[in-house]
Amino acid sequence: MHAACSRNCLSELLRCRGQRPWQCQCPYQLSPARGMTRGRSVKERSKKKRVHALEAATERWKVLSKVLTVVDALKKEEEHVTPLKRLEILRPQLGLVKPHKVSHFVRRSPNLFEVCRDSRGVMWAGLSPKAEALVEEEARLLEEHSATAAQYVTRMLMMSVDRRLAIDKIAHFRRDMGLPHDFRARWVHMFPEQFRLVRLEDGEYLELASWNPNWAVTELEKKAAASAGDANVSPPGELSLPFPMKFPPNFTSYYRFQGKAHHYVKTGNTEQFQKVTYLSPYAEAKGLTPGSPEFDKRAVAVMHEILSFMLEKRLVTDHLTHFRREFVMPQKLMRLLLKHYGIFYVSERGKRFSVFLTEAYDGTELIEKCPLVLWREKLLQLTGYRGKMKNLGKFDASSDSDDYLLGGDDDVVLDIESENTDGILDGCSISDDSEMDLGDTDEFCRV
Numbered sequence: 001m002h003a004a005c006s007r008n009c010l011s012e013l014l015r016c017r018g019q020r021p022w023q024c025q026c027p028y029q030l031s032p033a034r035g036m037t038r039g040r041s042v043k044e045r046s047k048k049k050r051v052h053a054l055e056a057a058t059e060r061w062k063v064l065s066k067v068l069t070v071v072d073a074l075k076k077e078e079e080h081v082t083p084l085k086r087l088e089i090l091r092p093q094l095g096l097v098k099p100h101k102v103s104h105f106v107r108r109s110p111n112l113f114e115v116c117r118d119s120r121g122v123m124w125a126g127l128s129p130k131a132e133a134l135v136e137e138e139a140r141l142l143e144e145h146s147a148t149a150a151q152y153v154t155r156m157l158m159m160s161v162d163r164r165l166a167i168d169k170i171a172h173f174r175r176d177m178g179l180p181h182d183f184r185a186r187w188v189h190m191f192p193e194q195f196r197l198v199r200l201e202d203g204e205y206l207e208l209a210s211w212n213p214n215w216a217v218t219e220l221e222k223k224a225a226a227s228a229g230d231a232n233v234s235p236p237g238e239l240s241l242p243f244p245m246k247f248p249p250n251f252t253s254y255y256r257f258q259g260k261a262h263h264y265v266k267t268g269n270t271e272q273f274q275k276v277t278y279l280s281p282y283a284e285a286k287g288l289t290p291g292s293p294e295f296d297k298r299a300v301a302v303m304h305e306i307l308s309f310m311l312e313k314r315l316v317t318d319h320l321t322h323f324r325r326e327f328v329m330p331q332k333l334m335r336l337l338l339k340h341y342g343i344f345y346v347s348e349r350g351k352r353f354s355v356f357l358t359e360a361y362d363g364t365e366l367i368e369k370c371p372l373v374l375w376r377e378k379l380l381q382l383t384g385y386r387g388k389m390k391n392l393g394k395f396d397a398s399s400d401s402d403d404y405l406l407g408g409d410d411d412v413v414l415d416i417e418s419e420n421t422d423g424i425l426d427g428c429s430i431s432d433d434s435e436m437d438l439g440d441t442d443e444f445c446r447v
Helices: 003-016 039-043 052-075 084-094 102-107 129-159 167-171 219-228 269-275 293-309 317-321 333-339 371-383 400-406
Strands: 081-083 113-117 123-127 164-166 195-200 203-208 254-257 260-263 314-316 344-347 354-357 413-415
Touching: 052 081, 052 084, 052 102, 052 123, 052 129, 052 344, 052 354, 052 371, 081 084, 084 102, 084 123, 102 113, 102 123, 123 129, 129 164, 129 195, 129 203, 129 293, 129 371, 164 167, 167 203, 219 293, 269 293, 293 314, 293 333, 293 354, 314 317, 317 333, 317 354, 333 344
Parallel strands: 113 413
Antiparallel strands: 081 123, 113 123, 164 203, 195 203, 254 260, 314 354, 344 354
8 A cells, every 4th residue: 555545545534524523923932041053063074074165265255254344344434434443342243362453454454444643643544445436336236236135035024933023133134135234224114015114022123014925936946937937926835846955076975963874865864855845935834843854844945045045145054043933943953954964064164153055156156146246256355365275174263364364464554644633532433233243152153
């Protein structure tokens, strides 16, 4: 980053601030005492079942997620500038542990973030001109994606038991679904014919306004109908469509569970499972017996549908567990994801597990990329991250993305003469409700 470039952005912003103030009913009961299957169940998997391409995709997503957290925080500040010290409150969301600081993270991406020192010695951070241009582009893309996102949220409401979902839970999907940053304040009121905001004793909910039969069709059904040239829409009922499966070249066809060897593809679990008829995720789920093949297959269909709605066809697994009651999914959801390896892939890198829809990927890349995914790739390019994987066999709390983002002091700091900075720190607030604090997931995702 050149000095001239910085003086045209951060220095001007600091000088122009002047004296302005800182602006700145469930069919079965779940026991809350029981947690998700512990991490050791994932750890016990054979190394031959690890899909290295999707592990690389996980690392790339982790870099992007951390960068987006800082970008989103700066976007909330007046003129996208804040004292660098204030960004330290993002440490939990970035998963940073001592001695690493947010300032180290910011300085590793000079094409995205600019750092300067004013006349009082206060360090400031802001978005670079390239980042500012991308922020404007993102706002346009999110607006264009709003109708699609509204359809997906509506379909999630149609799948839910009570036809309503808590706003706080939907917030966890904000980035993954491409919801706008102001979705709580503005977006939820933009589609009154599809859903409405209701306030109950335990919080705010998004409630289905009307049932759309044309949307009560799974993505799997749509693909099958397109292949057969059938455009007719049938009411949601029993389905017999098999789920696409994809295995890595080094895949071993056996897995061990509770001391017994099970076969994936040949005579056995998978072949029998694919033949089981199941209820559509949009059909009434009452009457299903938890643990039955029909119950489990419907749960797989629900997870398949939800992952299909996500921009990158992947999710943090604990986000799915929040919806077990609403979508009538089993208590031990992780076990079901692991059991149906080939339909789903669970990556255990880091402190939080991620689940992928395997059919959506070709190697490390999504087969179909929407404009928002392409935008994220441009943002990632500005970090300089190349995705060179090391130590794929090691699955600890830190990872290659952490080594890249924190493994150096490529500091670019300018001394800026700033006038009238008194009071700028007052009322500074940085928050991000799109990602859960890492501490909230300990019960489900211990590594």
